[in-house]
Amino acid sequence: MKYSKQGKIGTFAIDHIMKMARLILDTNCFAYNNKYYKQIRGAAMGSAFTQVLANIYMFEWEQDLIQYQEKHNGIYGRLNSIEEIYRELEKAQHKDINIKITTIISTSIHFLDVTITNGNGKLRTSIYHKPTTESYILPYTSDPPRHIHRNIPYEALLRAARICLHVNDFYFERIRIDMSLLLNHYPPSFITKQINRFFRLNNAMSVLHELNEDVYHHLHQTLLRQPTRREKTLIYMMHYPTVKPLVLQPKIWNKELMYPCYLRT
Incomplete structure (x- = not known):
């Protein structure tokens, strides 16, 4: 809602977007070995909608890291110790158990x-x-x-x-x-x-x-x-x-x- 204008994103009303998203997520079915299955958690990454939804979710998920980066003029800097950077990444690690962060230097x-x-x-x-x-x-x-x-x-x-x-x-x-x-x-x-x-x-x-x-x-x-x-x-x-x-x-x-x-x- 915070990115909408007059209850719309572009030309679409928020209510319509939510209904279309729910339609896709609730009818996420596929066939395998002559049997039909319904996916009740997550969505197929081959779907264009899933990719957009994942981008939206990750955009919100990474806001704390982005704010930290802007505050320190870059998350990697001479004034920041490695331990401090690891602490910030560790906080992000616990925001969602489905998202894993691998740190590499x-x-x-x-x-x-x-x-x-x-x-x-x-x-x-x-x-x-x-x-x-x-x-x-x-x-x-x-x-x-x-x-x-x-x-x-x-x-x-x-x-x-x-x-x-x-x-x-x-x-x-x-x-x-x-x-x-x-x-x-x-x-x-x-x-x-x-x-x-x-x-x-x-x-x-x-x-x-x-x-x-x-x-x-x-x-x-x-x-x-x-x-x-x-x-x-x-x-x-x-x-x-x-x-x-x-x-x-x-x-x-x-x-x-x-x-x-x-x-x-």
Whole structure:
């Protein structure tokens, strides 16, 4: 309620949001081994709603840590002892038994899909791959619209160029992308063509052929500052919430999905 305006979040009334959330949480069912089950605690992380709900919950959960950080001009500082930092994290540890905090002090840490390394006072970022995650992408033998296959190598290289600070890290990530595409039956000629398309459209062919550091640095900085497709959509909807609201956007047809009807007061 504290983030609402006149009882609304955007164009949705708080009451409608609560009803839709309750509908999803109360009908969280799935089938396994020819039996139907109802999940009574938590929700499926594959659900778009669950991800949003988790973000909202964690936003509220971390407010004490954020206030501590702002008060001390950064949670990690010379004026704070390690013991004091541990005490604050220990307080947060007991706020919810379902949320576990792992504390790590190192010159290299992983955050989401990024590895951040402190080398002699200079930060270096590269892509982090979980050891348990397989190199799986949409197989070439599947049958979606062909532009989706074309966009997969491009988007993978775009992500790598945005995250990898050093050209050598980007090079090894490009090799990994090549291998992932080959393992998923993408033709070598197709891979070469789409990789060349990425470098050609971004005026960075010398990075492909020579690992030119200066050109890559410019490519990295340029792409890093560009909003993603999702960010562009969100920015547009924030400025024009009634022109193209989410509920009126076309949805992908799938007979196995059910979209709830709009709630009426």
